[in-house]
Amino acid sequence: MAAAATCGTSAGNKGCTAAAAAAAGGKNNVTSFQRKGPRASVPDSGCARLVSIAGTRPSVRNGQLLVSTGLPALDQLLGGGLAVGTVLLIEEDKYNIYSSLLFKYFLAEGVINGHTLLVASAKEDPADILQELPAPLLDDNCKKDFDEDVGNHKTPESNIKMKIAWRYQLLPKMEPGPVSSSRFGHYYDLSKRMPQELIETSKWHGFFFPEKLSPTLNIEPCSLTHGYIKLLQFIQNVIYEEGFDGSNPQKKQKNILRIGIQNLGSPLWGDDICCTENCDNSHSLTKFLYVLRGLLRTSLSACIITMPTHLIQNKAIIARVTNLSDTVVGLESFIGSERETNPLYKDYHGLIHIRQIPRLNNLIYDVSDVKDLAFKLKRKLFTIEFGGETFPNVKI
Amino acid sequence: VTASKGAGQGSRRTLEMESVWGLGGLVLLRDSVEWEGRSLLKALVKKSALCGEQVHILGCEVSEDEFREGFDSSINSRLVYHDLFRDPFNWSQAGEALPGGPLGALRALCRRTEPGPVTIALDSLSWLLLHLPCTTLCQALCALSQQHSPLGGSPPVEPVRVLGLLHMELHGPGPMGALSSLAQTEVTLSGTAGQALAHILCQRPRQHPTHQTQCFSILPDFSLDLQEGPLLESQPHPDPHIPPVEPTTHLTFNLNLSKKEREAKDSLTLPFQFSSEKQQALLRPGPSQATSNIFYEPDVYDDLDQEDPDDDLDV
Numbered sequence: 001m002a003a004a005a006t007c008g009t010s011a012g013n014k015g016c017t018a019a020a021a022a023a024a025g026g027k028n029n030v031t032s033f034q035r036k037g038p039r040a041s042v043p044d045s046g047c048a049r050l051v052s053i054a055g056t057r058p059s060v061r062n063g064q065l066l067v068s069t070g071l072p073a074l075d076q077l078l079g080g081g082l083a084v085g086t087v088l089l090i091e092e093d094k095y096n097i098y099s100s101l102l103f104k105y106f107l108a109e110g111v112i113n114g115h116t117l118l119v120a121s122a123k124e125d126p127a128d129i130l131q132e133l134p135a136p137l138l139d140d141n142c143k144k145d146f147d148e149d150v151g152n153h154k155t156p157e158s159n160i161k162m163k164i165a166w167r168y169q170l171l172p173k174m175e176p177g178p179v180s181s182s183r184f185g186h187y188y189d190l191s192k193r194m195p196q197e198l199i200e201t202s203k204w205h206g207f208f209f210p211e212k213l214s215p216t217l218n219i220e221p222c223s224l225t226h227g228y229i230k231l232l233q234f235i236q237n238v239i240y241e242e243g244f245d246g247s248n249p250q251k252k253q254k255n256i257l258r259i260g261i262q263n264l265g266s267p268l269w270g271d272d273i274c275c276t277e278n279c280d281n282s283h284s285l286t287k288f289l290y291v292l293r294g295l296l297r298t299s300l301s302a303c304i305i306t307m308p309t310h311l312i313q314n315k316a317i318i319a320r321v322t323n324l325s326d327t328v329v330g331l332e333s334f335i336g337s338e339r340e341t342n343p344l345y346k347d348y349h350g351l352i353h354i355r356q357i358p359r360l361n362n363l364i365y366d367v368s369d370v371k372d373l374a375f376k377l378k379r380k381l382f383t384i385e386f387g388g389e390t391f392p393n394v395k396i
Numbered sequence: 397v398t399a400s401k402g403a404g405q406g407s408r409r410t411l412e413m414e415s416v417w418g419l420g421g422l423v424l425l426r427d428s429v430e431w432e433g434r435s436l437l438k439a440l441v442k443k444s445a446l447c448g449e450q451v452h453i454l455g456c457e458v459s460e461d462e463f464r465e466g467f468d469s470s471i472n473s474r475l476v477y478h479d480l481f482r483d484p485f486n487w488s489q490a491g492e493a494l495p496g497g498p499l500g501a502l503r504a505l506c507r508r509t510e511p512g513p514v515t516i517a518l519d520s521l522s523w524l525l526l527h528l529p530c531t532t533l534c535q536a537l538c539a540l541s542q543q544h545s546p547l548g549g550s551p552p553v554e555p556v557r558v559l560g561l562l563h564m565e566l567h568g569p570g571p572m573g574a575l576s577s578l579a580q581t582e583v584t585l586s587g588t589a590g591q592a593l594a595h596i597l598c599q600r601p602r603q604h605p606t607h608q609t610q611c612f613s614i615l616p617d618f619s620l621d622l623q624e625g626p627l628l629e630s631q632p633h634p635d636p637h638i639p640p641v642e643p644t645t646h647l648t649f650n651l652n653l654s655k656k657e658r659e660a661k662d663s664l665t666l667p668f669q670f671s672s673e674k675q676q677a678l679l680r681p682g683p684s685q686a687t688s689n690i691f692y693e694p695d696v697y698d699d700l701d702q703e704d705p706d707d708d709l710d711v
Binding site: 122 | 605666
């Protein structure tokens, strides 16, 4: 299990199973104990139990298959990554600047790993969203950019050699950044766009809601679940036709579907929870999330949703939405708030609140101990650090 | 647009206004009972008419004559007026009223196909909010201000500017928040003692929102006059009665050392400290580092007999 866990590619996994089969075969000559299971008999179909898909890895805690969110620091906070079949809900910051960054990181990670993308939005055309994905930082040439970005804020005290804990000088300041494409999480350069050829070779489906609205709509408001119904049907069609739920068992390599839904719950989707407190159809969003989670659990997909919860008037809906999602991360930016002038927060652009972490096939949560997390957007990177009241200026 | 006194600063401010103006998209003019915004709306309409753009006006709150009052004939001839005030529910059926009511009028504006930059003035958004469901209005505004070309794929080249007059007291936080999230620029009108102030919150795509305050006045012929004034830039000032938060005040340990304290700290010999050569040898990962060495200095009470470790037990 441990050996297979480190194999990220199918070729590597084949090697592992071949070795296991050889070992098992070798042992069979000596002892009478037979190893049961498909491993010894079928060395080339890949392990039946472990799904070896590019860009995924099993969790070290409970073996759950994880995908990267595109931001390795966020992966670390969520316990290794986002579990396949779950929903990551991002509560948007006030001007939707940083949440759209996380959304793009998620999609960019899908492009790099060769996953299929499904992008749904009511405001922007999905093709435009894909044009704005950040470029990946790859191995050598960008390592110096990464270091220069990180090292800019070195405080003067850190240059003094440590006198008591001098062995810690051997430790690297940050984890090594730029990576080859077989690694789990990647780093991205926000100042550059993803190369066009990478986007073109990726497979994606777009759902732009204003196009799906029928032009002959009459004056009566469309049923509130109209947009959501169409989106659910679209997602279901893609999952079924492309075989993400195992319905068309093909010989080709299994892949992950990454679904990204932007600004869910905003009035542009036809939902009025942001407009009034006592809305007529306050359950349409919760029903949507329930059905979506059912679709995700039965397929190899992961979903990111950004939601403008600061606009939702009825706070009970926010609580219900949080319960219906698996992982919930809230972003609070300091723009325009009084925290902008607070000296505690002068290095940061906002706070990250990990509001909920799922308990999947598990009895305990995988929550990090520190609750004060702050983020800052540097010129090229989005970093998350312990910040604020408890630990000023300590990097993860 | 004329800038009065202080040519340098005035021209800088007009440049900022021009860049805000050139953004396009939805511009919300939020007025209140104390300071009305229709005159600013008419001034902006006149400005775009003078620039040669097409101007469409959806009039709901005041009659067409009242709106056109104050404009000279050259400007009046450039305005295309869609009148919803006279017969909003199409009762007269004389064929003059706009078919489809307010929503039909908005959709018709979306479908116009003449090329060139265009300004659409909605007088007022409050009236539309009261007559249409908020979600439908938001969707229509988004479609209006984005104007995707029918060919698809190519970005819209001409900026479409939608000016919406919104009366702040009439609406709750829900619709106001929903419209603010759609708007590229929000201008909130206020004023003191005869001087009009505009707080402009401008959200360029993928950039931080910028906040400016601008004094202005509207001349009788609806020209906009930007003025010098207290130009307060972005940050909210901390309340002077509350002292700024100093994080190191209530700690139980001392983070700031004086020079003497620092010297005393540096000259202190630490226990278990060995020479710096040994330290450097350990720090430098060399080939000799393959086997780790344990440096042990036996204590007085240590038992050195390796043979029988349980010798001192009473068993």
